[in-house]
Amino acid sequence: MSTALESLWSPDIKPTISSPFVILMQQADALTRQTDGLLVGEGRVRNEEEKSNEIFTLDIVVPALGGYRQRILTASCRAGMVYPVWIDAELFRPKTLGEALGAATTVPNFFERKKLPNEAVSDQEFRELLERVLRSAEVTSLATSLIARANDVLSKKQLKAKESAKADVDSQATSPPEEHGHGEATTQ
Amino acid sequence: MISFLFWNLADNEATVPALVRLAVTYTVDVFLLAECPVNTGVLVDRLNELRRGAYQAHEQIGHKVRVVSRLPAEHWEALFNNVAGDMTVWQFRTKSVPFLLLAVVHLPAKSGGVRESDQHSWAQSLAGEIVDIEEEYRSCDTVLVGDLNMNPFDPGMVSVTGFHGHMTKDLARRADRRHRGKTHRRFYNPMWGLFGDRTPGPAGTYYWDSSVPSNHHWHILDQVLLRPSLMNRLLHLQILDGDGDRTFLKNGAPSKDLFSDHLPILFQLDV
Numbered sequence: 184m185s186t187a188l189e190s191l192w193s194p195d196i197k198p199t200i201s202s203p204f205v206i207l208m209q210q211a212d213a214l215t216r217q218t219d220g221l222l223v224g225e226g227r228v229r230n231e232e233e234k235s236n237e238i239f240t241l242d243i244v245v246p247a248l249g250g251y252r253q254r255i256l257t258a259s260c261r262a263g264m265v266y267p268v269w270i271d272a273e274l275f276r277p278k279t280l281g282e283a284l285g286a287a288t289t290v291p292n293f294f295e296r297k298k299l300p301n302e303a304v305s306d307q308e309f310r311e312l313l314e315r316v317l318r319s320a321e322v323t324s325l326a327t328s329l330i331a332r333a334n335d336v337l338s339k340k341q342l343k344a345k346e347s348a349k350a351d352v353d354s355q356a357t358s359p360p361e362e363h364g365h366g367e368a369t370t371q
Numbered sequence: 372m373i374s375f376l377f378w379n380l381a382d383n384e385a386t387v388p389a390l391v392r393l394a395v396t397y398t399v400d401v402f403l404l405a406e407c408p409v410n411t412g413v414l415v416d417r418l419n420e421l422r423r424g425a426y427q428a429h430e431q432i433g434h435k436v437r438v439v440s441r442l443p444a445e446h447w448e449a450l451f452n453n454v455a456g457d458m459t460v461w462q463f464r465t466k467s468v469p470f471l472l473l474a475v476v477h478l479p480a481k482s483g484g485v486r487e488s489d490q491h492s493w494a495q496s497l498a499g500e501i502v503d504i505e506e507e508y509r510s511c512d513t514v515l516v517g518d519l520n521m522n523p524f525d526p527g528m529v530s531v532t533g534f535h536g537h538m539t540k541d542l543a544r545r546a547d548r549r550h551r552g553k554t555h556r557r558f559y560n561p562m563w564g565l566f567g568d569r570t571p572g573p574a575g576t577y578y579w580d581s582s583v584p585s586n587h588h589w590h591i592l593d594q595v596l597l598r599p600s601l602m603n604r605l606l607h608l609q610i611l612d613g614d615g616d617r618t619f620l621k622n623g624a625p626s627k628d629l630f631s632d633h634l635p636i637l638f639q640l641d642v
Contacts, residue, residue, distance in 0.1 A: 227503075229499065229503075231495065231499070238496075238499070248449070249448050249450075250450070251431075251448075251449050251450060251451070251452075252450065252451045252452070253432070253433065253451075253452045254451070254452065254453045254454045254500070255454070256454060257454060257496065271454055271496075272454060273454060273455050276455055277483075325432060325433050328432045328433075329432060332432065
């Protein structure tokens with residue numbers, strides 16, 4: 184008689200898990216597509232050897248503003264471990280003195296360690312935290328402001344191009360007709 | 372030569388006329404202003420009434436430190452703003468240094484539960500971001516300036532994994548330091564030389580009046596550091612305790628009641 188094999192492993196363990204870097208790169212591409220390339224998402228990874236940490240960053244790059252780069256978040260994990268991963272973004276930073284003091288008095292207790300609000304232990308949790316950051320008022324206003332400034336710059340460039348094209352046409356219209364007498368002169 | 376002035380204005384509008392007087396007394400070309408109490412347009416209007424060049428605000432989205440300068444706008448370009456706008460990196464072009472990087476920072480204060488280890492961690496993060504920008508633009512001509520909310524001797528300022536700032540040119544010009552398999556660039560931190568009363572000017576940029584058992588009272592939280600390639604271009608550095616007309620000190624210390632609890636730093640570069 185056969186019985187279904189019962190798994191005692193955590194349901195978080197599954198074959199489809201992605202690393203934070205892959206998830207960040209997907210969202211970087213999503214931003215580029217969503218803004219038709221006005222804003223370009225860019226993910227990077229580097230090592231922080233002193234602490235044996237890996238650092239992932241997600242930036243908005245604005246080609247119309249000379250490649251200006253706005254960092255949206257950094258995420259760090261222990262090298263080789265990938266999860267848990269901690270996100271540093273404006274959303275998770277204390278806004279008031281009370282919040283700051285609260286954060287400072289959250290003394291890590293080895294036996295009763297509280298999970299931090301910016302901590303993700305799986306790719307699903309990382310996606311959820313990332314969504315909160317990317318949809319936050321801070322990031323939304325940054326991105327919309329950058330788009331508006333990029334559009335300003337592009338409009339000015341287009342206007343300049345139109346004006347210089349019009350000036351070319353005007354100068355051609357007012358310039359005297361081209362002389363064709365050189366050939367005759369040389370045949371004298 | 373270009374004169375820079377960094378000042379944390381503590382959101383006090385009384386600093387605006389003081390900035391105008393500073394522009395006259397010290398012929399300031401570039402103002403770098405943290406906690407600016409007014410729209411920079413107001414300040415620009417006041418400065419331009421002086422008819423000493425055309426000052427402009429170089430605004431950037433989400434940055435903490437405002438830049439107002441009378442150098443041509445096309446010489447300025449914002450390259451990078453980090454999470455929370457703690458640091459904005461500008462590029463500006465001069466005749467002698469075509470690609471000077473100016474990293475302007477305002478880091479969180481020690482109050483509010485911030486620990487030395489937090490500050491070291493931020494310094495490590497910012498130092499890494501500066502190197503990333505230097506690599507991307509292939510330039511190590513970098514000036515780091517701002518309210519770092521650390522003293523030159525704090526671990527975040529000194530540590531090889533922090534800003535790696537050195538108190539003398541001889542130390543700063545040594546080859547990059549190899550540490551745990553990675554190379555770390557150095558900064559020269561001339562602010563060390565301004566502590567105490569054996570040099571002209573105030574003993575620091577910030578005064579902490581407290582009865583805690585160990586208190587050195589004067590702190591230098593506002594600093595300028597230079598990569599070794601630029602350190603010989605530093606012509607002058609001074610902590611200012613007045614604008615030429617009025618003092619910034621009350622009972623011998625900077626005070627928000629008058630202007631700001633921080634004193635401005637003035638530095639001139641041969642660029």
